[in-house]
Amino acid sequence: MRKKIIYVYILTITILLINLSQVHALDLTLTIQTDKENYLIGETVKIFGQVLFDGQKVNESLVGIQVNNPDNNPVLYRTYFIYEVELPPVIEGDLNGDGYVDIFDAVKIALAFGSEYGDPNYDLTADINKDGIVDIFDMVVVGIHFGEGTPPHTWRIEIIDTFIADYYGRPVAQAKRGSLYFIWVRFKNNQQNYIKANITYTVYDSEGNPLYSDRVAQSVPPGGPHEFVSAFTVPTDAALGTAKIYANAYSNLPQDKGYPHCPEKSSSFEITSSSTSQQASSVITVQQNESNYQTSFHLKTDMKTGTYTAHATAFYHTGVIILLSYNSTSFTVSSP
Secondary structure (H helix, E strand, C coil): CHHHHHHHHHHHHHHHHHHHHHHHCCCEEECCEECCCEEECCCEEEEEEEEEECCEECCCEEEEEEEECCCCCEEEEEEEEECCCCCCCCCCCCCCCCCECCHHHHHHHHHHCCCECCCCCCCCCCCCCCCCECCHHHHHHHHHHCCCECCCCCCCEEEEEEEEECCCCCECCEEECCCEEEEEEEEEECCCCCEEEEEEEEEECCCCCEEEEEEEEEEECCEEEEEEEEEEECCCCCCCEEEEEEEEEECCCHHHCCCECCCCEEEEEEEECCCCCCCCCEEECCCCCCCEEEEEEECCCCCCCEEEEEEEEEEEECCCCEEEEEEEEEEEEECC
């Protein structure tokens, strides 16, 4: 009897070891590198890499990027959604760019209905025929195409939109150098339980200079929308032209090996020498290139010299289990 028990133990341990070895064989590989090891102020840093599952390209992988300066302060946050299939086609009436014409697109029309260019609630994306007014002709387009496309992926934490606004929370399309504004990030929790999230954003000017980034960590209750609002003063030397805001959500920051909760969203606004109160529109930004990702940024004259660190994390669901991967690289920045 004692021998049988020993045999059972040995068989159980053997089975466990076999299973563990099979689990360990599931390898998610994440690479990250820069096009150079040393840069001069005024040059452009290019960061790129690849995500592979057991040596093969992946489907629907999220990659989070964080770059820290020599003082270990974040310079930028980005998230890339990599998947094998082609990007969904542009569908007329899909105002929020999620590949599906639904009630959310109709709501955008309703909120801006009757407004004309220059009105506070005018939304360029809702003005489908671009005649300067949101009216029944725009609503008809959404009605004709309602239900077309593919319903978007449901993420646990989802960024709804991001925009720049004035003191009263009114979205603006133009921001004046040296003036104070507020960056809004709206997000929601699609689950029935609280979820830990780090909500971040990064502002770039038209030359690709990261102007400012900020983040908040919180336990997000179910539902939404929830809001993260942060003060932002447009630098006096920011490049004039179209600036971009990129909003992201992570479990923890990439530097702490946290994974992205969802793809990033972005919006645009104009940096000018005078300000108006036009509304900025929000769109989703997706990067896809057969398991590859890439980003770049310009080294502004006031950026610190020394060693920078780029952190990358990958999130991939095989359909059975969730795999995570982390990697980092460093580069130096010197004065010309």
